Amino acid sequence: MIEVKNLFFKYNKSHEYAVDGISFDINEGEIFGFLGPNGAGKSTTQKILTGILPVQDGEIYLRKERIEKFNNDYFNAIGVSFEQPNIYGKLTGKENLDFFASMYDYPVQSSSNLLKMVDLDNAANKKAGEYSKGMQQRLVFARSLINRPKILFLDESVSGLDPSNAVLIKEIIKELRKQNTTIFLTTHNMTVADELCDRVAFINSGKIVLIDSPRNLKLRYGRKLVKIEYENDGCLNKEILSLVDDKDKQRIVEITKTKLIETIHSQEATLEDIFIKVTGRELG
Ligand SMILES: Nc1ncnc2c1ncn2[C@@H]1O[C@H](COP(=O)(O)OP(=O)(O)OP(=O)(O)O)[C@@H](O)[C@H]1O
Ligand SMILES: [Mg+2]
16 A cells, blocks of 8 residues: 655754665554664654655655655545644644544535543533643544545554543554554553564664564564573663573673672563564663
8 A cells, every 4th residue: 555665854054864774664454563762763754755855865655656756635634643742732622623624625524423432522612722632632533534544654542541431542543454454553561562563673863674464473572581680780680582582692691690680581472572672672
């Protein structure tokens, strides 16, 4: 559905690439997770794919056709939920949705249905500026669905919600997948990614380090990992090491010989463990 080839992006005055030559493709109807720690380049990538930031270098294809310039057809086909809620605080929730709906020149979803869907019907007539953070986030999510998008970009839409609202939004996302919506889901929350995504890309310092399904990743790393916590200069250190990799096996011996071990567990690798193993970095 969407293919990205060698995408680079550098902010003005910055010496480093925020997006440093990434390539991936997203199949129609799949939920593609984009995972990485703070500052990895996730939101920058989403902003390029949604036309908010320019394509400085690289290629983007939609259904095999190169996009030279984002046009109205593209904007009509996509829905975008931003990490920073950009809503009109002086307008009510309902007025916000009605305003955005008025920008489309074809029939769109009714604001009352959308508000009900995200459990904001009771707050429909309250000023959005007086919404809590989680309520604003749900409003932004609802707004991204106004035009029944074929492709949905969700930047941290589930993070920061309380458990019952997180379940609500995750259920809507699953339902959208059933309707064949293609979803680009950006998050630093591995549990969310594991639950929702068909495939995930790990992004670190602007580069994609691997792409695979959560299931394959767990099969590949399986139970063959140990997590060792040990004391080092008064601090607690954590390392995740493979029981099959020779270098890691040596490291386990080295730690047991030289450090004071607090805990040692063999475990089924979570996506978070695999991320640390592959990048050497925690998700934060
Ligand atoms: N407007 C900006 N101007 C300059 N640099 C920026 C700007 N926005 C982001 N950056 C830089 O680009 C890099 C990638 O940022 P980005 O917002 O894409 O990260 P992210 O993966 O979405 O992180 P987070 O999990 O914190 O949302 C970071 O080094 C960041 O400091
Ligand atoms: Mg971000």
